[in-house]
Amino acid sequence: MRFYFQVVLEGVKQTLALCSLYSPANEHIREHSNGALIVCTYEGEGKLVVIQAKSIHSVVAMVPFGDQRNREFFLVEKFALGVIDTGDTVDE
Numbered sequence: 001m002r003f004y005f006q007v008v009l010e011g012v013k014q015t016l017a018l019c020s021l022y023s024p025a026n027e028h029i030r031e032h033s034n035g036a037l038i039v040c041t042y043e044g045e046g047k048l049v050v051i052q053a054k055s056i057h058s059v060v061a062m063v064p065f066g067d068q069r070n071r072e073f074f075l076v077e078k079f080a081l082g083v084i085d086t087g088d089t090v091d092e
Helices: 027-032
Strands: 003-009 011-019 038-041 048-052 059-064 072-077
Touching: none
Parallel strands: none
Antiparallel strands: 003 011, 011 048, 038 072, 059 072
């Protein structure tokens, strides 16, 4: 998902989203990881689509995987940049 935007179509304001498309999952990697690792190839700027924002059920992160000359990414659900509490304390 690149970004959301609003337009008026036939007199009705609609919220749309510009999304990037990826290839189907690499079946070899998926099978050898017992379905735990989903690796796809980024299809590039020519494979962008506009969809109704209300049709989005979930958003996932596509994280670079291996050598980026192949433009491969792996799928991560519930991706967050949260803070992890290790329980350690810092003496000042």
